[in-house]
Structure formats: structure tokens, C-alpha cells
Amino acid sequence: xxxxxxxxxxxxxxxxxxxxxxxxxxxxxxxxxxxxxxxxxxxxxxxxxxxxxxxxxxxxxxxxxxxxxxxxxxxxxxxxxxxxxxxxxxxxxxxxxxxxxxxxxxxxxxxxxxxxxxxxxxxxxxxxxxxxxxxxxxxxxxxxxxxxxxxxxxxxxxxxxxxxxxxxxxxxxxxxxxxxxxxxxxxxxxxxxxxxxxxxxxxxxxxxxxxxxxxxxxxxxxxxxxxxxxxxxxxxxxxxxxxxxxxxxxxxxxxxxxxxxxxxxxxxxxxxxxxxxxxxxxxxxxxxxxxxxxxxxxxxxxxxxxxxxxxxxxxxxxxxxxxxxxxxxxxxxxxxxxxxxxxxxxxxxxxxxxxxxxxxxx
Amino acid sequence: xxxxxxxxxxxxxxxxxxxxxxxxxxxxxxxxxxxxxxxxxxxxxxxxxxxxxxxxxxxxxxxxxxxxxxxxxxxxxxxxxxxxxxxxxxxxxxxxxxxxxxxxxxxxxxxxxxxxxxxxxxxxxxxxxxxxxxxxxxxxxxxxxxxxxxxxxxxxxxxxxxxxxxxxxxxxxxxxxxxxxxxxxxxxxxxxxxxxxxxxxxxxxxxxxxxxxxxxxxxxxxxxxxxxxxxxxxxxxxxxxxxxxxxxxxxxxxxxxxxxxxxxxxxxxxxxxxxxxxxxxxxxxxxxxxxxxxxxxxxxxxxxxxxxxxxxxxxxxxxxxxxxxxxxxxxxxxxxxxxxxxxxxxxxxxxxxxxxxxxxxx
DNA sequence: TCCCTTATTGCTACCGGTGTCAATGCCTGA
DNA sequence: TCAGGCATTGACACCGGTAGCAATAAGGGA
Numbered sequence: 001x002x003x004x005x006x007x008x009x010x011x012x013x014x015x016x017x018x019x020x021x022x023x024x025x026x027x028x029x030x031x032x033x034x035x036x037x038x039x040x041x042x043x044x045x046x047x048x049x050x051x052x053x054x055x056x057x058x059x060x061x062x063x064x065x066x067x068x069x070x071x072x073x074x075x076x077x078x079x080x081x082x083x084x085x086x087x088x089x090x091x092x093x094x095x096x097x098x099x100x101x102x103x104x105x106x107x108x109x110x111x112x113x114x115x116x117x118x119x120x121x122x123x124x125x126x127x128x129x130x131x132x133x134x135x136x137x138x139x140x141x142x143x144x145x146x147x148x149x150x151x152x153x154x155x156x157x158x159x160x161x162x163x164x165x166x167x168x169x170x171x172x173x174x175x176x177x178x179x180x181x182x183x184x185x186x187x188x189x190x191x192x193x194x195x196x197x198x199x200x201x202x203x204x205x206x207x208x209x210x211x212x213x214x215x216x217x218x219x220x221x222x223x224x225x226x227x228x229x230x231x232x233x234x235x236x237x238x239x240x241x242x243x244x245x246x247x248x249x250x251x252x253x254x255x256x257x258x259x260x261x262x263x264x265x266x267x268x269x270x271x272x273x274x275x276x277x278x279x280x281x282x283x284x285x286x287x288x289x290x291x292x293x294x295x296x297x298x299x300x301x302x303x304x305x306x307x308x309x310x311x312x313x314x315x316x317x318x319x320x321x322x323x324x325x326x327x328x329x330x331x332x333x334x335x336x337x338x339x340x341x342x343x344x345x346x347x348x349x350x351x352x353x354x355x356x357x358x359x360x361x362x
Numbered sequence: 363x364x365x366x367x368x369x370x371x372x373x374x375x376x377x378x379x380x381x382x383x384x385x386x387x388x389x390x391x392x393x394x395x396x397x398x399x400x401x402x403x404x405x406x407x408x409x410x411x412x413x414x415x416x417x418x419x420x421x422x423x424x425x426x427x428x429x430x431x432x433x434x435x436x437x438x439x440x441x442x443x444x445x446x447x448x449x450x451x452x453x454x455x456x457x458x459x460x461x462x463x464x465x466x467x468x469x470x471x472x473x474x475x476x477x478x479x480x481x482x483x484x485x486x487x488x489x490x491x492x493x494x495x496x497x498x499x500x501x502x503x504x505x506x507x508x509x510x511x512x513x514x515x516x517x518x519x520x521x522x523x524x525x526x527x528x529x530x531x532x533x534x535x536x537x538x539x540x541x542x543x544x545x546x547x548x549x550x551x552x553x554x555x556x557x558x559x560x561x562x563x564x565x566x567x568x569x570x571x572x573x574x575x576x577x578x579x580x581x582x583x584x585x586x587x588x589x590x591x592x593x594x595x596x597x598x599x600x601x602x603x604x605x606x607x608x609x610x611x612x613x614x615x616x617x618x619x620x621x622x623x624x625x626x627x628x629x630x631x632x633x634x635x636x637x638x639x640x641x642x643x644x645x646x647x648x649x650x651x652x653x654x655x656x657x658x659x660x661x662x663x664x665x666x667x668x669x670x671x672x673x674x675x676x677x678x679x680x681x682x683x684x685x686x687x688x689x690x691x692x693x694x695x696x697x698x699x700x701x702x703x704x705x706x707x708x709x710x711x712x713x714x715x716x717x718x719x720x721x722x723x724x
Numbered sequence: 725t726c727c728c729t730t731a732t733t734g735c736t737a738c739c740g741g742t743g744t745c746a747a748t749g750c751c752t753g754a
Numbered sequence: 755t756c757a758g759g760c761a762t763t764g765a766c767a768c769c770g771g772t773a774g775c776a777a778t779a780a781g782g783g784a
Contacts, residue, residue: 400733403733406732406733413731415731439739440739441738
């Protein structure tokens, strides 16, 4: 239908031919012209407006398909004052968490025309809020997802509200209205860890918790204590240490525990990083992990399965929480219907038993 | 100059007033009006056009500052047919690589008004190219960065060229014109590993390489062989195994090596994942890592420093390569001048000696 | 003094969509 | 037969910038 009559060489095979000319993407105007309607009507069709006659809609859909037309998200963003970008803000975290969250979000975004823009930040940096402000103000994000590393920051959330940016917080407990939250129920996982250790006959059990500033530290600790209680045990004050979710802090806590007159026979660390550190400290003492001392972590990071002996830990379904967050955030803007299980607002941790735990020595 | 004379109600307080009304962002029109110039001239200023009178420029800059104006990237994207988004496409995430690359890119993007959009993919999926095509066609990316997991895919690169999307490939060796490449010189690091082991007196040294399909596997292997040669050693065919860059493949290769009549006293694995697997296999035999058998990895992943004993490995400056790629990709679009060291087109690996290697047993 | 250059700047038309609101056609009840 | 209501559709302005080119002012040489 185009310049097919030119007598010259290379007569451009078919419609999809890619000569070396610019090859412009079809626009809404092209569709409108070919379907013989106004662009507004085409716009209605691509936005699934119910006020379009069935025949008209079919005709337009046919043209869209023939042309391979897809609306330009940039233009849509400008006109509607809402970009087709989803923001992910996070702080330094555990790489595996980041990756899993990204994957989860993308599981949902894929095919919807939305893209994921990432924005790591540093909450200790006093300028971090301005960075975030710039980010969400510049791009008019379709929404923002806040994983656990930043979801508890009320100042951050205030900024989002201020800019009318929809958001979802992923956290160990409910922090907000349920519509804005995905709950990971960390306490549940810790409880399982406690029951597992108690079930192996351990009585002298220690805990190394994460930093005070994270809600998850408290949740994991209190879930653990609760689990112990169920088994008729209590957490001795001397065996209740605080770490910082880092490997090094795990090493230090482990050393302190190993130096005690009455050493624990089992240790539950608030995450795998610290658990790995604890293992190192135990080894320094010449004791065997899984035999002399059982160690449990939290997260099921890649580290856990690659350590020697492999670490018993609590698997937190981060990727699933990312999917749920996206579904909740975008709901109506998604093209395909989400899976049933992603509609739920919470995930449940699960204990993964490996070689780092064993029955208490007689 | 505005509608100040209207007698009606709600005379709209002042320009900067922020009641609780929406608080509209200033636009180029606001700047133009206040500076008493046309928007085109303001546009020239924000785009650093040289054809603006100095006084005019200063006046406009002052207004911009006063208003806190920042151009809307979406509108700019629409008008200029180039978004302010940088794409990162990658496969197979070694999480740490992904994170480091993202960080490196963001080190440079930060403050430039550009954002990072991520697009993980699966090269084994036959539809992956279409996914990528949709991605770069929809968003008109300012550019794309291809880290080593995808940089060798010529079909992918062809798609980028086809869509006139600028790109940079990060790879172990030069794959393209230098302007499109960042080179990581993996061979160099492997050579250091060989020299280290030879220096410890090892003679019977094995290698577990990555999969054939990655250039980096060959580079690391041939660098290693070269290093051995320098030390007067050669890589025995029986000790030259192929893995898949996965933990499990490392375990398997390690077992095979441990089953040999003449066991190697040192093993160099093509990455840390496999090295961890090798360590596990060695342990199964009852031998001690670092004493009976020395093991060297490649990447310096978090795993390396958290293992017991900590792994001697080759640190690959991934983050720096991400920075370089961004600088090369965006050059002129960046607001602040890049650091000297980020202008270089290649990074150099470095051996990190830890506890998994030691002198050969007498 | 006048025409031609060069330096600046603004007018106007887009980019590819969306929002508002009026217009059109047809059906229904009075 | 006529007004009113519902279902559809389109005209037009606008989102916030950029691009091409004409317009205007100032400087220089003949």
C-alpha cells in the first residue's frame, strides 16, 4: 500500500519490512485513520472504556492488530500525568532480597506495559528524603513499592502521600491500612524455628536478634520466644543478644555465646548473615556445627544452602510478596488477571531443615 | 500581568503559595513568563545551547532557581523522542553481579535526571528477544547496558541496533568497537590465581571452568593456563574439567577430582559458586580446605568471605564496570563531569587471598 | 548611509496521547 | 408528533517540552 510502484530496486518485501529507513512506529492517528474513527475513540478502545459500540471496537481492534500498534507510554504519561513506571525504593539490603523483590514485581509487570525503575537509597544519609522526593516528583510514578528495608520509614511514606503517589509497604506486620500493605509474618517463621530446636531436645537456646530499628527484629525475636514458650522453654537473658543483621555482628555475638560458662546448644540468628557469622565463631572454638551446636538462620539466602554444613533456616517468600505488592498496587492497570494466590495480602514463612541442626548431645 | 483584575472570588493567593491545593510543579511556561522570554529560549537554557545571551541566561537561571523548576522528563521524552531512561538487560542473575552493576550505573545516573529501568530476561526462552524488543521499542531508551550475562548475544545487539538504541557491552574481552564496550580482563585475574597457587608450591593443579557458551569461561581458563605456564607448569587434561558456573556443577567436578588416583593439591574454579561446590566435595572426602587442598574462586561474591574457611578468590570490579559503562553510554547527557577513573574503558581484576589456599603439603 | 552578517529570540507546529463537553442518532413514553 | 434520555462519537484544547525557520537587533564593511 506504500511506495510499491517505485521502479527502483529493493521494492520492500512486505509491510513488516525493515528497510534502512526510520521505520516509524504506528501511532493512534494511524489507527484512527485506518479504522475511520476519531483518535478519541481509539483511545477509548485501548483504555477499555465501556462506551464503545461493539462493532466499532472490533474494527479498531482489528486495525490495531494489523498495524501492531501499541500506545506510547511516554505520550500517555504526559497526557494523563501518570507515567507507566513503577518505582522500587530500597535501602542497602541483602542482595538476594533485592533480586527476589525485583523478580516478584516483574513477574506481574511483564506484559502490562509497565516498567520497573529502581531507586536504592541510604536512610542514614540525611539527604535521602530529597533524593526520593526528586525521584517521585520528576517521574510521575504509577506507584511505589517499599520492601522491608524502607517500609517502616514514616517520613518516606509521608513524602509519597504528599505527592499523591500510590504505594505499598511490605513489612513483617501491618503498618498501615491493609490496602497499602503486604505482611510477611516473620513471627510465624521464628516460631517454627523454636519448635524445631525444642523438638530436637535443646534446652539451652540462644537468640541473636537484628537491630532494634527494624520491626522484623522484634517480630522474629518475639515469635521465637513464643515458640519456646509453647515448648515449655524460656529465653534466658544471658542468651538473648542483639546483632545488626551483618555477618560481623554474628561473629561477635557467637563469640560471646561461646565464651559463656554455660554454652547454648542451639542458636537462632535473626538472619542468615548473622547465622553464618555465628557458625564461624562456633568453629573457632573447635566445636562442630550441627553436632555440638545447632544453628538456625532466617531468610534462606543462597548462602544458607552453600555453607558447610548447610544451614537450617526460615524461608521467607520474598518474591511472592513482591508479586502481591504489585498486584495490590496496580490492580486495575494490569492487563491480565492475576493469579488467585497473588491476591492474598500476606505470605507465610516456612522452616527449611538442613544439616546445621541436630539432636542435642546426651 | 495575570488575571489579577478579575473581581471574582478566590483570587489565587500568589505564585508560590501552597495552600492545600494540588501544588502544581512549575513548568517551562511559568519560567518563560516570569523571565519574560519565550519558552523556546528557556528550553535553550536548560539544554545548554550556546546561542543564548549571557544576561538572558542568567536571568532565566535565576527564575529557574527561584521556582525550583526542573524540566519534566516525560514531556521532554515525548518531544525529543528519547526518554530519560537507561535500560539494564541481564540474564541469570548472580545476584551480587546484578546488584553491583545496578549500583555502578546508579552511581553515575544519580543527579542527572536519568533513571534506571531493569529488564531481566532468560536467554534460553525462545521468546526472549521479543520481550526485549517490546521493552526498547515502547520506552525510547536513552541507552542500554549489557552486562556479561547477555553482552555476548549478537541477536540481542542486532535488535538494539535495529531500533537505534545506543548500548554498551560489558565483557571479558573486546566484542565490538571500543566505544561500545567495557572490558573486564578476566584472564588477568585468572593469571594471578595461577601464579598464587604456583607460588605456594603446588604442582598438581586442577581447573573447573564455566560453560563453553560464555566467553568468560575461556578467558579465565586460558588466563589460568598462561599463568601456570609462566611458572613452568601445565594444565593436565585429566585436571581440566568443565562446570556450569553453578554450585551443583562445582560439587560434581570436585567429586570427580577427588576420585582421581592422583588428586590435585589445588583447584581453581571459574567462579565462587563452583568453588563453594568444590569445597563441599573436598570436605566429603574428609580433607581440609586450605591445608590438604587449596581452592581459589573467582568473583569475590559475599559467599567467599562468609564461607569457612574464607575463600581465596579474584575480585572483579563489577561496580566500577557499571560506572564506566554508564559514563561511556551517556557522556554528554550527564550533568556533572565523571571522575577520571570512570573514563577508562577497562577494569582489572585482583586476587584476594584468604584462608582457602595454603602452601602445598610436604 | 545602506546592505549583509551574525547573534538572539520568538512564532508556530508538532510529539502521541487524554479530558471535556457538545453533537448526533435512535428509542421511548406521553 | 415531540421532548427527554441513553448510547456513541468527535472536535478541540492541552500535557510540557522540542524543532524549524522566520524575525529582529546589532555590528561591519563598502
